[in-house]
Amino acid sequence: MAAAALSLDLQANGKYYFILKRVRQTKRKTHINRLRKSRLRHQIRSVRRLIEQKEASAAQAALPATFSLIDRSAKWGIIKKNTAARYKSRIQARLKALA
Secondary structure, three states, X not given: OHHHHHHHHHHHHOXXXXXXXXXXXHHHHHHHHHHHHHHHHHHHHHHHHHHHOOOHHHXXXXXXXXXXXXXXXXXXXXXXXXXXXXXXXXXXXXXHHHO
């Protein structure tokens, strides 16, 4: 609501058009980041479920895609580098304990 009110005030004034652009960019990036974080969570959750169900071969098959998504999320800034390393380490340790 605040962004809409802000854009109306600024349009009426006719100044500070760059603020409107920043509002649009922020809205778009927030949406993309939310989708990426959700996708990351779902991927990690699916691997953890496979490990809990003791399906080692299926979990091992899903591991490269999961690690790739974790690394890309760290690169994009969705999660921090050490958080990505922690996720990968814990998943790998659980999978190793299962086998």
